[in-house]
Amino acid sequence: MNSTLRESGQDRQIRELSEFLAIPSVSALPAHAADCRRAAEWLRDHLHQLGCPTVDMLEGPGHPVVWGEGPQVPGKPTLLIYGHYDVQPPDPLDEWISPPFSPTVRDGKLYARGASDDKGQVFCLLKAYQAVLDRGGRPPLNVHFIFEGEEECGGTVIYELLKREPERTRADAALVCDMSYYAPGVPAVYTALRGLCYAEISVRTLQRDLHSGTYGGVAPNAIETLARILCALKSETGEIRIPGLYEAVEPPTQAELDTWKRLPFDREGFIRSEVTGKVLTGLQDRTVFERVWALPTFEIHGIRGGFVGEGAKTVIPAQATAKVSLRLVPGNQVQEVGRALKRAVAQAAPKWADVEVNLLHGGDPVQVDVSTPAFEVLDEAFESVTGRKAVQVRAGGSIPIVPELGLAGAPVILTGIGLPDDGLHSPNEKLDLAQLWSGVEIFSRFFRLFAEKGGSARAYSSSGEARFTGPE
Amino acid sequence: MNSTLRESGQDRQIRELSEFLAIPSVSALPAHAADCRRAAEWLRDHLHQLGCPTVDMLEGPGHPVVWGEGPQVPGKPTLLIYGHYDVQPPDPLDEWISPPFSPTVRDGKLYARGASDDKGQVFCLLKAYQAVLDRGGRPPLNVHFIFEGEEECGGTVIYELLKREPERTRADAALVCDMSYYAPGVPAVYTALRGLCYAEISVRTLQRDLHSGTYGGVAPNAIETLARILCALKSETGEIRIPGLYEAVEPPTQAELDTWKRLPFDREGFIRSEVTGKVLTGLQDRTVFERVWALPTFEIHGIRGGFVGEGAKTVIPAQATAKVSLRLVPGNQVQEVGRALKRAVAQAAPKWADVEVNLLHGGDPVQVDVSTPAFEVLDEAFESVTGRKAVQVRAGGSIPIVPELGLAGAPVILTGIGLPDDGLHSPNEKLDLAQLWSGVEIFSRFFRLFAEKGGSARAYSSSGEARFTGPE
Numbered sequence: 017m018n019s020t021l022r023e024s025g026q027d028r029q030i031r032e033l034s035e036f037l038a039i040p041s042v043s044a045l046p047a048h049a050a051d052c053r054r055a056a057e058w059l060r061d062h063l064h065q066l067g068c069p070t071v072d073m074l075e076g077p078g079h080p081v082v083w084g085e086g087p088q089v090p091g092k093p094t095l096l097i098y099g100h101y102d103v104q105p106p107d108p109l110d111e112w113i114s115p116p117f118s119p120t121v122r123d124g125k126l127y128a129r130g131a132s133d134d135k136g137q138v139f140c141l142l143k144a145y146q147a148v149l150d151r152g153g154r155p156p157l158n159v160h161f162i163f164e165g166e167e168e169c170g171g172t173v174i175y176e177l178l179k180r181e182p183e184r185t186r187a188d189a190a191l192v193c194d195m196s197y198y199a200p201g202v203p204a205v206y207t208a209l210r211g212l213c214y215a216e217i218s219v220r221t222l223q224r225d226l227h228s229g230t231y232g233g234v235a236p237n238a239i240e241t242l243a244r245i246l247c248a249l250k251s252e253t254g255e256i257r258i259p260g261l262y263e264a265v266e267p268p269t270q271a272e273l274d275t276w277k278r279l280p281f282d283r284e285g286f287i288r289s290e291v292t293g294k295v296l297t298g299l300q301d302r303t304v305f306e307r308v309w310a311l312p313t314f315e316i317h318g319i320r321g322g323f324v325g326e327g328a329k330t331v332i333p334a335q336a337t338a339k340v341s342l343r344l345v346p347g348n349q350v351q352e353v354g355r356a357l358k359r360a361v362a363q364a365a366p367k368w369a370d371v372e373v374n375l376l377h378g379g380d381p382v383q384v385d386v387s388t389p390a391f392e393v394l395d396e397a398f399e400s401v402t403g404r405k406a407v408q409v410r411a412g413g414s415i416p417i418v419p420e421l422g423l424a425g426a427p428v429i430l431t432g433i434g435l436p437d438d439g440l441h442s443p444n445e446k447l448d449l450a451q452l453w454s455g456v457e458i459f460s461r462f463f464r465l466f467a468e469k470g471g472s473a474r475a476y477s478s479s480g481e482a483r484f485t486g487p488e
Numbered sequence: 489m490n491s492t493l494r495e496s497g498q499d500r501q502i503r504e505l506s507e508f509l510a511i512p513s514v515s516a517l518p519a520h521a522a523d524c525r526r527a528a529e530w531l532r533d534h535l536h537q538l539g540c541p542t543v544d545m546l547e548g549p550g551h552p553v554v555w556g557e558g559p560q561v562p563g564k565p566t567l568l569i570y571g572h573y574d575v576q577p578p579d580p581l582d583e584w585i586s587p588p589f590s591p592t593v594r595d596g597k598l599y600a601r602g603a604s605d606d607k608g609q610v611f612c613l614l615k616a617y618q619a620v621l622d623r624g625g626r627p628p629l630n631v632h633f634i635f636e637g638e639e640e641c642g643g644t645v646i647y648e649l650l651k652r653e654p655e656r657t658r659a660d661a662a663l664v665c666d667m668s669y670y671a672p673g674v675p676a677v678y679t680a681l682r683g684l685c686y687a688e689i690s691v692r693t694l695q696r697d698l699h700s701g702t703y704g705g706v707a708p709n710a711i712e713t714l715a716r717i718l719c720a721l722k723s724e725t726g727e728i729r730i731p732g733l734y735e736a737v738e739p740p741t742q743a744e745l746d747t748w749k750r751l752p753f754d755r756e757g758f759i760r761s762e763v764t765g766k767v768l769t770g771l772q773d774r775t776v777f778e779r780v781w782a783l784p785t786f787e788i789h790g791i792r793g794g795f796v797g798e799g800a801k802t803v804i805p806a807q808a809t810a811k812v813s814l815r816l817v818p819g820n821q822v823q824e825v826g827r828a829l830k831r832a833v834a835q836a837a838p839k840w841a842d843v844e845v846n847l848l849h850g851g852d853p854v855q856v857d858v859s860t861p862a863f864e865v866l867d868e869a870f871e872s873v874t875g876r877k878a879v880q881v882r883a884g885g886s887i888p889i890v891p892e893l894g895l896a897g898a899p900v901i902l903t904g905i906g907l908p909d910d911g912l913h914s915p916n917e918k919l920d921l922a923q924l925w926s927g928v929e930i931f932s933r934f935f936r937l938f939a940e941k942g943g944s945a946r947a948y949s950s951s952g953e954a955r956f957t958g959p960e
Contacts, residue, residue: 230908236769291703436702
């Protein structure tokens with residue numbers, strides 16, 4: 017294939033991916049429900065084009081799950097490929113250089129909401145499968161696709177589906193390609209994911225807003241009350257004040273700590289280019305890796321109360337609300353942490369305030385045993401394209417579906433082609449196109465290698481050993 | 489006049505006032521600039537109907553001042569009547585029982601934004617003047633009307649006007665009818681107003697929002713940082729931590745403290761019906777009157793940061809903003825307090841956060857000498873209609889124009905026909921119609937009495953004694 021033709025193939029792929037990215041499938045916003053369906057339909061149509069004889073839209077009380085099965089290849093292993101077509105809300109909109117749903121290439125990178133999380137990675141797997149088909153005609157393995165539309169909003173459709181039809185998770189391995197390299201040139205596989213306990217804290221101190229002239233000095237202020245509760249939940253030095261939270265944590269193994277010590281890490285560059293702040297906060301006696309991978313966190317995601325329009329309204333606000341979450345690590349259990357959060361808020365709140373904690377969604381943390389054959393095959397694929405095996409790291413983020421995908425015993429491979437500066441959940445999210453092109457090569461090679469060697473995993477899993485040692 | 493005719497006159501007045509109240513003249517919101525002008529024009533037309541030979545719309549860099557002069561009555565004293573036609577923003581809209589700009593009578597009360605603050609009170613004075621004219625044909629005194637449209641937003645039009653043309657404040661007294669009775673049946677005159685220092689505090693800890701999974705545990709959170717700054721500015725027991733603030737306060741006189749002790753005050757009813765909370769906060773070793781009239785306050789009016797939409801976005805916010813203000817009392821100076829606030833925020837803020845304090849508007853506190861003849865006349869008017877003289881109290885709120893109105897030496901009378909539960913700046917603001925009807929009687933009597941006896945005030949003021957002993 018000459019270079020011109022190859023480039024034109026890439027242009028076509030960028031156009032296809034841009035079409036997918038242009039659909040504002042923001043699952044958290046009811047106004048975008050139809051867009052979520054359009055994104056699901058885009059995947060359905062694409063699976064048909066890939067020659068899948070079975071493609072279904074599986075409905076539930078929310079956005080549909082897209083299910084696809086490649087042609088049956090008897091005697092060959094089965095790979096379950098998971099991804100999600102929904103995206104995070106794009107705000108703050110004014111910080112995007114190009115609009116979030118107008119995919120734009122700048123300097124070899126494709127900018128759009130969902131470019132890396134997760135549409136771009138889903139697209140990479142589809143194109144890797146296509147490349148395998150282009151090479152051999154008949155696929156060398158069984159592939160099942162399961163794409164959901166509620167990963168970013170904590171919906172229940174895929175959970176209810178897998179509870180009802182657990183046989184869909186019967187596979188020799190499940191591949192979740194929603195992660196990133198550890199660093200440019202350093203592919204990664206993930207041994208643990210943090211869990212999540214997401215809540216809304218609402219405070220009411222008055223029946224109505226008051227004039228701060230008339231009542232300032234005696235009327236309880238809902239924003240002040242909420243601010244004090246939030247400050248009480250975490251010390252200035254980063255210690256979360258929720259009883260039992262740290263006590264439950266299973267510390268990382270010595271092997272993990274040793275691996276993390278050897279990882280290349282440019283602290284100043286991390287602060288400047290990734291965090292984009294001036295400092296790293298949190299528990300200063302723990303390493304950065306421990307803080308983002310192996311310890312729970314408490315973050316305030318949003319706050320609202322009183323008058324936030326233009327100008328100067330002198331009101332004592334009657335109510336205020338904050339969205340918060342705890343990231344959980346192995347040892348923490350989401351149900352227990354939710355109850356402990358409620359108790360801690362109740363204790364921090366003054367008696368005269370009406371305070372509610374509404375648990376919105378969550379999931380337990382996850383640990384993955386990476387000693388099974390599928391991971392060897394993945395290492396081989398990475399090494400053949402990038403020159404190095406995947407480093408074994410943890411992820412600070414959460415993918416609540418992961419334990420469910422492993423319920424039938426398949427090892428769940430957590431990996432991906434993102435880069436750490438992709439800006440997930442942030443303005444100007446991007447996918448490095450070089451990662452996409454090499455990712456297609458890596459995964460098409462993985463599919464071929466897994467077709468030859470992946471079958472052993474099922475034998476392994478059928479012994480009944482649990483792949484997930486997380487608390488769920 | 490028989491009862492039926494009298495009622496039909498009141499109905500007509502309610503219709504007229506409702507027309508005025510239906511204009512959403514929210515001065516703080518640029519989208520309502522044309523509505524502010526419509527409210528000014530409504531007043532202009534009304535002054536024409538009252539037979540004012542001079543009516544002007546005085547323009548400046550904002551909403552116009554409406555100026556009116558009644559027919560000249562040589563040898564008679566001049567009364568300057570101040571009011572404002574702009575209103576506070578109506579949000580939170582969903583707490584209004586009837587929409588804020590659809591005036592509605594329920595149970596003898598007229599509900600609308602501005603019903604009491606200040607359109608209803610302006611209307612009361614216009615109708616009182618009308619009643620004087622109806623009685624005698626030719627007015628018994630000189631009346632100058634000055635109505636502004638920026639009282640609620642800190643605009644500069646009236647200030648620039650009075651700086652340019654200070655002769656407009658030459659009068660024997662200025663009447664500011666923007667206040668309330670101390671309690672139902674207990675009219676009040678005000679000896680002091682608190683000043684105001686209004687600011688926006690903005691915090692930025694990151695260049696962009698981050699994913700709380702990837703960076704939770706090490707990235708500085710702008711909302712958390714802002715919450716800690718806000719909590720640092722005031723202790724949990726209500727003490728404002730701004731150096732010099734309390735030290736500057738001139739304590740109330742023993743006479744004031746004695747008067748306040750004798751005022752009827754139902755603490756439980758105040759908490760339940762007015763504050764609508766469960767407790768009174770603030771400095772517990774000071775009386776309620778000291779806390780709302782004679783001490784500075786620090787209030788958070790609004791806060792915004794991160795994701796506040798529906799659902800669960802797991803973002804570490806890069807920035808957050810709060811609107812705050814300090815109420816000031818005699819002894820405090822707005823310029824000095826603004827500087828002290830900036831220093832206190834800078835001290836409370838961590839070095840790694842970019843924190844800005846933007847002073848939006850403010851005014852010095854005011855003290856009024858109520859020993860001049862105009863106040864005796866007002867007492868006589870109140871007594872003849874309500875059976876009792878006005879009690880001398882302070883106001884917790886601010887009317888920044890008051891010192892300017894007294895610049896030429898006129899005593900400034902601060903009084904009004906509102907009631908404490910009118911809900912100024914709150915949802916379901918109302919005017920008790922019984923207060924309106926008795927107010928028309930009180931002020932028409934005041935105008936006639938002032939015509940006879942008010943001239944002496946000018947002689948008094950011409951001695952050069954300052955009526956305002958506030959810090960300005």
